[in-house]
Amino acid sequence: MTLSCFDLGERMLSVGEARVRLASLIEAPLPAEHVALAELYGRVLAEDAVSPIDVPQNTNAAMDGIALAWPLADELPGEWRVVGEVLAGRCFDETLRAGECVRITTGAPLPTGADTVIMLEQLEEYGATLAVQQPEAVRRCQHVRQAGEDIPRGHTALHAGTRLGAAELGLLASLGLAEASVHCRPRVAIFSTGDEVTAPGEPLPLAGIHDANRYTLAGLLAEQGAELIDLGILPDNREAMVAALSDAAGHADMVITSGGVSVGHADFTRAALETVGRLAFWRIAIRPGRPLACGLLGERGVPFLGLPGNPVAVMVTFLQFVVPLLSKLQGRSEREPLRLTAIADEALKSRLGRTDFLRGRYYADTDGRLHVCSTGAQGSGILSSMVAANCLIELTDDRDGADPGETVSIQPLHRLP
Template identity: 70%
Template sequence: MTLSCFELGERMLTVEEAREAVLALAEGPLPAEAVALAAAHGRVLAEAVVSPIDVPQRTNAAMDGIALAWPQAAPAEGFLRVAEIHAGHAAALTLGPGECAGITTGAPLPAGADSVIMREQLAEEEGADGRRRVRVERPERVRRGQNVRRAGEDIPRGSLALAAGTRLGAAELGLLASLGCAEAAVRRRPRVALFSTGDEVTAPGDELPEAGIFDANRFSLMALAAEQGAEVIDLGILPDSRVAIGEALARAAEEADLVITSGGVSVGDADHTRAALAEQGELGFWKIAIRPGRPLACGRLGPRGTPFLGLPGNPVAAMVTFLQFAAPLLARLQGREPTAAPRLVAVAEHELGSRTGRVDYLRGVYRSDAEGRLRVAGTGAQGSGILSSMAQANCLIEITAERAAVAAGEAVTIHPLFRFP
């Protein structure tokens, strides 16, 4: 049974319950569109791709040398070189016993050949009859069928090349190109409208008031949304005004597939986002047994029922909750399996503090030791406003709700974070 965020009330939810409720906001994947291959990087396939050809299309040479039918014993006088075959040209001949043809990498094997001997293993000389002959050095090292790429050995004609829901990276785009695909049917990018709230929030580049803070959340969240394949609609910073927030939510609901705010979703007197959401749509609000990020609003906006997530205002909490809840929702909108973040197991290098009854996501740095084991250490202070802890980290350390702490030397689950090399 799928959980609905409108049926959960005010009880404390587990991370898994909250994630399932967020995913229920997506009624299905977005529509498909045809996109040129050159513009398809990062997009998600809407349809499975079945190979229209064999890859490789013809049996061909894996290196430069000679093509021949390898006999039980190499002739003492060598093989008669009767032709030259180059990549991109058909091999319009049939080799007889004792004959060979010079061949370049990628060139099709001629009829009658089953092996390729690399150039470095050959000695060529002119025979008494004036014809070129090639002797194979160290013939005992030759294996019939060597250095040959068989037609269809990569992808046979009619086989599944890429499944629907595959996100297209460099390798996938190259694979589609090798099939002759000029375009791909992909899901439309989710449009994510995003804004920050709060009278204290100031845009970078503006003069910082005495009681102000620069708007870090919007830039972190826009980058995270882009990493997840979304098209971002930047709505800037809104003041602590229920009217202004309500008007922005109404506009965003018409343009976007998902609306995300940061700040204004707790129970403070100036937290107007929840009230504005209740006026513009349906509000499902919950407390999640998670640190950082306990207050989080979920709902739908406007006549289209556009999904809405109100993330916490603290920078680290906003990023952690985006990764745990918004990222799976964006995956589902694109037709990808909304699995949890990739997980690895590492050994804690020092004690990691926590508290039972909630899942803790600490910021950490993992590495591989001399024996190949993963080890992880925290980045230091773990407050939800310490954004430098996210900049230093290459993973989140997950400490489950039943653990009060993790001792040095104990195993712990980590979630690797995307980082540019």
């Protein structure tokens, strides 16, 4: 593998280099399966969705009113004779003649010969005729949706690699597609390790910590459309860990852990991982977020990522390094995080040669310009700072901070309303 995660000297990697090298862990996307429309939310198309019909199917009215044929004289008469009506879901089988019109509702197909709709609010009724108010304001072909103007028959409506949200599901439904071919969800196994790690809800020992990272990872994986395999809390026991990892390597598509993979001598996780697979340890010029381990487990070569143990570092490294790999597994192009530019409202500290990710809050001023400030203390164990944040402020390795008024790059964070 070129630029493999294992081809590494002792020097510190930049964030960009780490992303490139990590990509070597994924050789191909997961296979495809056909899934019913109702179950497609969040899935990623494995092949183009091609429209079998014109959308809309018929040229139809965009307004309630009357449909008519524009006169050859190109001057619109002030009165029209009503010869019928067309409701949505119905058709008018006759061809309109000069001076005739039909009442029509929004979405109803235009009769043969009709090419213009005048909205109801512009009409006055006089017996069997309708008078048009301000006829000079009427334009030929107004308030008409042409057949296929949204999506013509045979046109690619959605490309392979598209993640399906609410709008995309509606589009597939409008094509009459009851299912689609999508990549399988990545099955991601996660676990926590250590005799000091205590499950939430259980009494906390004097030297214990509650298991926060596993639940943070579960939420992050759900956002990325992955299927969680929760291995729970594994004890500091090499045999138990080897058994759990061997089992995960047999049916997971990726294994992620946080903490417990340092180069320390009393590290059971590291020893177990090296028994089950091949492991590399990286020093990355990033804060928070080091060290990071990567590797392949079992005969299938399942990608493994060992994230740092501090809660904020877990989230930052997941967003920078794990998200691109999950995207690649689902057949999406490798993508950089979404970035916006904002004006710093305060001095922001960083260090040359290292990329710093600060937790921040951005907002728009009255002129629509984005501003950002930090959430305060930036320790990598302060998880409340991530709760307060709606973005990461990215200070790249070529700058030593930012002064008030300078522009900085921000990465918006997913937040439930």
